Amino acid sequence: MTRDKWGDVLAFVALTLGAVAMIGPFFWMISTSLKPMAEQFDMRLIPATLTTENYPKLFTIMPFHLMIWNSFKIAGISVIGQLLTCSMAAFIFAVVRFPGRNFLFVLLLLTLMVPGQITAIPQFIIFKWLGLYGSQAPLYAPAFLGGAFGTFLMRQYFQTIPIELAEAARIDGASLSRIFFTIYLPLSKPALAAFAIFAFLFSWNDLFTALIYLPSDPEKTTLTVGLALFQSQYGGQWTLMMAASLISVAPIIIAFFLAQRHFVEGISMSGFK
Amino acid sequence: MAQVSIRDLEKAYGVTKVMHGVSFDVADGEFVALVGPSGCGKSTLLRMIAGLEDISSGTVSIAGRVVNEVEPKERDIAMVFQNYALYPHMTVRENMGFSLKLRGGAKADIAKSVGVAAEVLGLTPYLERMPKQLSGGQRQRVAMGRAIVRQPAVFLFDEPLSNLDAALRVQMRAEIRALHERLGSTSIFVTHDQVEAMTMADRIVVMRAGRLEQAGAPLDLYDHPENAFVAGFIGSPAMNLLLGQAGGGQVKLSDALTLPLESAASGAVLYGIRPEHLELVPIGTSGSITATANVVESTGTAMFVGCNSGELTVHALFSDRPQIKRGDAIGLRPKPGLSHLFSAETQQRIG
Ligand SMILES: Nc1ncnc2c1ncn2[C@@H]1O[C@H](COP(=O)(O)OP(=O)(O)O)[C@@H](O)[C@H]1O
Ligand SMILES: [Mg+2]
Numbered sequence: 001m002t003r004d005k006w007g008d009v010l011a012f013v014a015l016t017l018g019a020v021a022m023i024g025p026f027f028w029m030i031s032t033s034l035k036p037m038a039e040q041f042d043m044r045l046i047p048a049t050l051t052t053e054n055y056p057k058l059f060t061i062m063p064f065h066l067m068i069w070n071s072f073k074i075a076g077i078s079v080i081g082q083l084l085t086c087s088m089a090a091f092i093f094a095v096v097r098f099p100g101r102n103f104l105f106v107l108l109l110l111t112l113m114v115p116g117q118i119t120a121i122p123q124f125i126i127f128k129w130l131g132l133y134g135s136q137a138p139l140y141a142p143a144f145l146g147g148a149f150g151t152f153l154m155r156q157y158f159q160t161i162p163i164e165l166a167e168a169a170r171i172d173g174a175s176l177s178r179i180f181f182t183i184y185l186p187l188s189k190p191a192l193a194a195f196a197i198f199a200f201l202f203s204w205n206d207l208f209t210a211l212i213y214l215p216s217d218p219e220k221t222t223l224t225v226g227l228a229l230f231q232s233q234y235g236g237q238w239t240l241m242m243a244a245s246l247i248s249v250a251p252i253i254i255a256f257f258l259a260q261r262h263f264v265e266g267i268s269m270s271g272f273k
Numbered sequence: 274m275a276q277v278s279i280r281d282l283e284k285a286y287g288v289t290k291v292m293h294g295v296s297f298d299v300a301d302g303e304f305v306a307l308v309g310p311s312g313c314g315k316s317t318l319l320r321m322i323a324g325l326e327d328i329s330s331g332t333v334s335i336a337g338r339v340v341n342e343v344e345p346k347e348r349d350i351a352m353v354f355q356n357y358a359l360y361p362h363m364t365v366r367e368n369m370g371f372s373l374k375l376r377g378g379a380k381a382d383i384a385k386s387v388g389v390a391a392e393v394l395g396l397t398p399y400l401e402r403m404p405k406q407l408s409g410g411q412r413q414r415v416a417m418g419r420a421i422v423r424q425p426a427v428f429l430f431d432e433p434l435s436n437l438d439a440a441l442r443v444q445m446r447a448e449i450r451a452l453h454e455r456l457g458s459t460s461i462f463v464t465h466d467q468v469e470a471m472t473m474a475d476r477i478v479v480m481r482a483g484r485l486e487q488a489g490a491p492l493d494l495y496d497h498p499e500n501a502f503v504a505g506f507i508g509s510p511a512m513n514l515l516l517g518q519a520g521g522g523q524v525k526l527s528d529a530l531t532l533p534l535e536s537a538a539s540g541a542v543l544y545g546i547r548p549e550h551l552e553l554v555p556i557g558t559s560g561s562i563t564a565t566a567n568v569v570e571s572t573g574t575a576m577f578v579g580c581n582s583g584e585l586t587v588h589a590l591f592s593d594r595p596q597i598k599r600g601d602a603i604g605l606r607p608k609p610g611l612s613h614l615f616s617a618e619t620q621q622r623i624g
């Protein structure tokens with residue numbers, strides 16, 4: 001074998017080990033969620049008795065379906081807000097030359113260094129003053145105010161699009177917004193897909209904000225809060241816990257597989273030719 | 274009336290000044306080539322005419338109207354970019370019709386205009402294709418098609434042929450020129466290739482480092498370059514420019530070499546003679562250069578000889594096929610009346 005091939009073998013083995021390490025706990029979770037309560041500690045990977053009873057039981061304990069819907073709604077609205085505002089800001093940073101552009105961009109990136117816990121209190125005061133405490137708005141409204149991560153990601157992608165396209169469109173008579181919507185957005189589907197998944201994940205996984213603004217009212221609160229409540233009450237019942245966990249990650253896994261191709265393209269930022 | 278008029282145009286990026294007052298006119302229906310080495314400011318100038326770049330000072334007028342503050346789309350121009358800048362997600366038809374669609378033209382009218390332009394450019398079979406399904410030459414044509422459907426007063430080209438292979442470049446050269454005649458349009462064509470400029474243009478504007486060096490008809494630039502830069506830039510292979518001392522009807526190029534001069538100039542000069550204006554004479558002929566050939570290249574139509582005479586390097590080009598081999602000693606004599614003389618100090622023409 002040549003050296004290159006040995007390298008391939010090593011990489012393959014390393015990746016396989018990595019994949020096993022990742023998939024192992026996940027598989028364990030699925031397996032446990034399909035066991036009857038009595039066998040939860042039987043140390044078998046394949047359940048001796050296969051049952052789906054844990055799943056319907058979950059929904060009798062707590063209205064998980066309501067919380068899933070809430071999480072979906074909030075994450076969905078957040079994604080729309082982030083896609084729109086971040087890509088708009090990114091477009092201006094990438095395409096329009098204006099004084100102070102680089103300074104403003106660095107300033108924006110600096111906000112990445114500020115932990116969410118620091119802005120939580122002022123933000124809480126603002127939302128309380130606006131009378132939105134107790135509603136879901138504080139969970140998705142900030143998504144409409146842009147964000148450093150998304151702006152950065154989209155700007156990087158926009159910069160791979162030859163600026164001449166924007167210039168040609170300008171000579172053709174297109175306004176800035178026209179150039180954005182009919183040239184840049186359609187050409188940025190991979191980056192938009194990647195960013196949409198990030199934004200969705202971020203919102204879907206958010207427990208901190210939900211705990212602050214949403215009382216533990218199952219009608220309004222999110223799946224993360226529900227899961228935390230559930231854990232505090234049924235912590236020892238692993239079959240139920242694992243079923244609940246699986247429900248909470250399933251949408252993300254499905255979303256990832258649907259957008260996988262775009263996602264990988266968007267991350268590697270190669271996409272444009 | 275001049276279709277495009279450039280007056281004292283200056284451009285600075287921050288504190289760096291890249292254009293130092295350029296003025297010239299382009300007449301209605303004229304094909305002007307803007308030529309100069311890379312980085313001399315050709316694209317910047319073209320982009321200022323197009324309205325893509327702010328003007329630091331001076332004016333650009335199109336059809337008698339100062340357009341400094343006018344949006345690109347209102348300037349009645351169209352531009353063809355070096356990388357074509359076709360919209361990758363639109364078909365050829367959509368690419369070509371985009372500007373008309375933005376103007377709010379009726380669907381039928383757009384289809385007709387695009388159809389006519391496609392016919393002219395031989396693109397009719399490709400209208401429903403995407404740009405990436407086209408060859409380089411076809412993309413080039415689509416870029417031109419996008420320009421001509423708008424029927425602009427002025428066409429701007431920024432090195433549109435530089436991404437094509439040599440054969441296609443020659444073909445497109447002729448096609449662009451023919452299209453220019455057919456549409457009766459006014460064109461400004463940027464290139465760093467002086468052959469392109471010479472073969473296509475009615476008039477050439479030579480630029481260097483943000484300054485206009487000379488403007489004139491191609492053969493005027495060839496016959497009467499106003500300075501040493503234009504002399505060296507126009508013509509291929511480049512003119513021999515030899516440093517020497519003039520005086521008493523002679524120019525002394527080295528201790529061993531003195532040539533007769535038709536001018537009465539004196540002092541330090543650059544003596545210019547084009548390779549094709551040197552003739553082969555027997556060694557020792559009066560007024561000739563004795564040199565050793567060390568590069569001999571023949572293309573069939575012409576023979577290029579690079580030789581050394583002491584410290585001097587001289588290039589010669591013969592259209593017949595003299596029997597010269599590497600290492601041969603040859604005699605070269607400037608044809609009478611075809612030499613050029615520039616001041617060594619100012620680089621300007623003095624005879
Ligand atoms: N956006 C810019 N910022 C700073 N300098 C620039 C910019 N664009 C061009 N230049 C400079 O202006 C000069 C002219 O550039 P350009 O017009 O592109 O030259 P050409 O097209 O003749 O090769 C170059 O020295 C280039 O470095
Ligand atoms: Mg250029």
